[in-house]
Amino acid sequence: xxxxxxxxxxxxxxxxxxxxxxxxxxxxxxxxxxxxxxxxxxxxxxxxxxxxxxxxxxxxxxxxxxxxxxxxxxxxxxxxxxxxxxxxxxxxxxxxxxxxxxxxxxxxxxxxxxxxxxxxxxxxxxxxxxxxxxxxxxxxxxxxxxxxxxxxxxxxxxxxxxxxxxxxxxxxxxxxxxxxxxxxxxxxxxxxxxxxxxxxxxxxxxxxxxxxxxxxxxxxxxxxxxxxxxxxxxxxxxxxxxxxxxxxxxxx
DNA sequence: ATGGCCCCATTTTGGGGA
Numbered sequence: 517x518x519x520x521x522x523x524x525x526x527x528x529x530x531x532x533x534x535x536x537x538x539x540x541x542x543x544x545x546x547x548x549x550x551x552x553x554x555x556x557x558x559x560x561x562x563x564x565x566x567x568x569x570x571x572x573x574x575x576x577x578x579x580x581x582x583x584x585x586x587x588x589x590x591x592x593x594x595x596x597x598x599x600x601x602x603x604x605x606x607x608x609x610x611x612x613x614x615x616x617x618x619x620x621x622x623x624x625x626x627x628x629x630x631x632x633x634x635x636x637x638x639x640x641x642x643x644x645x646x647x648x649x650x651x652x653x654x655x656x657x658x659x660x661x662x663x664x665x666x667x668x669x670x671x672x673x674x675x676x677x678x679x680x681x682x683x684x685x686x687x688x689x690x691x692x693x694x695x696x697x698x699x700x701x702x703x704x705x706x707x708x709x710x711x712x713x714x715x716x717x718x719x720x721x722x723x724x725x726x727x728x729x730x731x732x733x734x735x736x737x738x739x740x741x742x743x744x745x746x747x748x749x750x751x752x753x754x755x756x757x758x759x760x761x762x763x764x765x766x767x768x
Numbered sequence: 769a770t771g772g773c774c775c776c777a778t779t780t781t782g783g784g785g786a
Binding site: 526529553675676714717718720 | 770771772773774775776777784785786
């Protein structure tokens with residue numbers, strides 16, 4: 517099973533890149549974030565894939581597309597969350613949670629909303645047994661966890677994505693038993709999944725790691741490899757997303 | 769070539785992203 521997470525920064529602008537990605541890398545399941553379109557106007561990606569789309573006009577939005585049958589799905593958490601940022605699917609016996617976390621701000625209202633989003637997510641996760649269930653949470657977490665996840669620790673000190681409360685949220689996932697497969701592979705190496713469009717950041721390797729694939733232990737036992745497709749971000753035409761697609765392989 | 773933003777919309781300027 518090959519799964520890809522990709523913050524596309526508008527699916528309509530990235531359609532060709534997404535279609536090439538699915539074909540060139542033979543993706544089974546694609547979790548997209550920031551589709552920036554309402555459900556009605558979501559484009560046809562490929563007839564081979566079934567999509568669960570949770571979008572809105574202009575901002576945010578997530579979609580999960582799969583070659584395998586989607587046996588269950590849920591758009592949004594139980595209870596209130598006014599922005600489309602969460603899709604649960606059950607595919608191939610694996611619980612797949614696709615998230616686009618709010619960016620937040622430096623301790624303003626949007627920061628409170630970010631904390632609230634993660635509170636709701638942890639509440640949702642209580643329904644699973646992490647010792648028995650195969651669970652995968654992927655997407656744009658908008659958190660840079662450690663100094664390895666920012667290109668310059670001094671610059672990012674005290675900035676949103678790298679605030680102490682946000683680092684603690686990522687640590688909490690690990691504490692309850694999730695495994696960060698990118699960090700497992702690159703144990704002591706700076707690897708990034710986002711490069712700002714401004715300042716030629718990608719050419720100077722001034723990136724952040726804001727995207728994650730977290731898996732429960734039963735799924736980690738099937739884990740084979742993970743790859744960050746930085747070359748797609750470095751191409752100039754067609755215009756890439758500011759985020760990088762990430763592919764993980766499992767022996768299922 | 770050695771790079772200096774890109775998306776959407778109440779669209780030709782402004783807000784949001786990170």
